[in-house]
Amino acid sequence: MTTNVPLLQETGSTARDEGPLADAQAQLAAAVATLGYEPGLHELLARPRREMTVSIPLRRDDGSVEVLTGHRVQHNFSRGPAKGGVRYSPRVSLDEVRALAMWMTWKCALLDVPYGGAKGGITVDPRRYTRPEIERLTRRYTSEILPIIGPDKDVPAPDIGTDEQTMAWMMDTYSVSSGYTVPGVVTGKPVALGGSLGRASATSAGVVHIALAALEHRGITATRSTAAVQGFGKVGADAALFLAEAGVRVVAVSDQYGAVHQQDGLNIHTLQQHAAATGSVVGFPGAEAISGEELLTLDVDLLVPAAVEGVLTGANSRDVRARVIVEGANGPTTAEADRILADRDVLVVPDILANAGGVIVSYFEWVQSNQAYWWSRQEVDDRLARRMHTAWHHLLDAAAARGLTLREAATVTAVERVADAHRTRGLYP
Template sequence: MTASAVHASALDDARTQLAEAVAALGYPDGLHRILGSARRETTVSVPLVRDNGDVEVFTGYRVQHSIARGPAKGGIRYSAGVNLDEVRALAMWMTWKCALLDIPYGGAKGGVDVDPLTLSPAELERLTRTYTQGISPVIGPDNDIPAPDVGTDEQTMAWMMDAYSATRGRGVPGVVTGKPLDLGGSLGRRTSTSRGVAHIALLALKKAGIEPNSATSVVQGYGKVGADAADYLGDAGVRIISVSDRFGAVHNADGLNLPLLRAHVTEHGSVAGFPGGEQIDPAAVLELDVDLLVPAAVEGVIDGGNAHRIQARIVVEGANGPTTAEADAALERAGVLVVPDILANAGGVVVSYFEWVQAQQGYWWTLPEVERGLDDRMTAAWAAVLDQAGATGTTLRRAAMTLAVGRVARAHRARGLTH
């Protein structure tokens, strides 16, 4: 499937999930249209002078899906093939994620169609500053707060904050989250998504009656989210037998040595070639016989073509939209427990919210305070979704979506259906 087809499928899946929630809640067509429509979509040209003097023009996007519950919130991704449909889907999922975790934000997402690995650090900085200038009229600490995502990091956020601040004539640390600590970032933010994924995965194992020290797991996408999630799970006693990234995959039935794997990736930039296991096809990682599968890369990796080969008892979605609607139905029929992305990977936006609050009040919390707050939020959301699923006899995804959509709909109605 081409990248554009995957992105279109992601938007279709997001709309299907919304339609199912709307039907379950009995909402009228007009409210459905409001909930499914983005409040604002911005497309900008991003010219870049390369180090050799050549000029290239990239395309950037920022979609604000909702501000009914508060400022829009969502990451910025740099990835080849990013298009408006992908960003629309991701922005919609961010709306439900923030609502499910009861964070006073709406959803947004942004991206630039570029492979960051093809740019030098100086080129990345120039690209980021130009992109930030392009979207600066629609972002800000009170209306839309970007954060890191695929292909971006805390350095990207530092450049964005500085570029935005230059347009305002003053420092505005609250315009982005996921910043370096020296610029007002929060302790615990870098690993927050991973910590949240692992926390929810351990709760899911408990629900299934599986002890962590007897559990096996694979992590598809050993990157920003997957690497730390693997470490957290390993620390809890889970045996990680296989991981993959965009360049390769490694498998060891006795369990991978995670510290040595981390050192190998730091030195070589990939899990490929790691001597502590067998090199296997990255696609095969998804289909291994394990207790826990964590897809932590990109959307659409579990689809109608491979869902019937998934052998994991539990799937915890570390990535956004890794399971298509067709695959979701197949996994449900097979009795696989799927923990949806809007719950499983919400740790990042929780600590982003903490960072934003700290910036607003000029007071920074300790790491134990941040981690305790994250764990409490994730546990409360897990309990609410379990209760909803039990009360309605439905899947965790439908339960999570119904809770989230209901909260956003109530906010729209309280505001008069105008925002």
């Protein structure tokens, strides 16, 4: 069903550790106050433009039927088609998807990509289902949200619990309904189906471009620095590898099962092989076992939270010893933690810049799919690096000019661009 939703938080309220939606709304409210926008424009920016919640009947391999719930939220499309990932996780809720869709709007605007923000997901633990069941689940979800997606409407991509195979199934389901192949309906596809070279590791590469720039900004030499990476999935594993290749000593990584620590530096290539063989970083030979919470407070130069939202909170942020935090995940730092870290002069590079490499190369893939013209890996990597470094320097300038933190400056810049697009287009009567 498609619904209009009320304003989800009083515009003047202050979010604490209440979840990602409260944090997203608080960030928007602060940006609106800085920009001096009227309440009507604030409300327009706070509300998702369109939401769809669907029931997904799934026939299990044993013949039984289970009904799951899926969502697709389109926060804003004033600057172009909606864009955002699809996640399969037991944590998925409508409020989480609303927050992630809003952050996607700001991310696309900050990086000057001609998209609005969207997000989708199914409340499901994909580890409990077979591959054929996941395929049926994906195809049914796609068919349910099919009326609101499309290469000129809303372009999904992989996220937590989904991958390029998931996108192949979504593309095929949409294409079968259309009667012809529509490669531009999703991004993050296999290269054989029109995916872009470099897309799979783009988010990780973008995180590392920004991490190295942030270390330099703080006067820290990369080859003499240490790092801890929370999360060893799509983003964290390659981010750890690229950091190590750049000369950073990665001393700890974690996943949902635990964390490992080695003060003289982990061999990330070998650790990736271990995780692929065992399903976890836990038990890596020669490393000390620590908890995921301990990893967040290690004495390192750089911390990369690259798992899920809300891991740095008011309860643990005073114990964080990293001098630079680069957000590989969406919303890993709560509003209260943000204030504490700012007071302690910890440089926090916000998610809407730090992990934007994925949406940038998704944009490149979308352009290539629509034009049926493919770029080399070197072209993709070079274009990504230029985009990330340009956005970084613009953000530093904006923060200095307004006397804001990087997150505040990023949100203000993005909100201003979206609001300008809306005002230029006008309000349809």
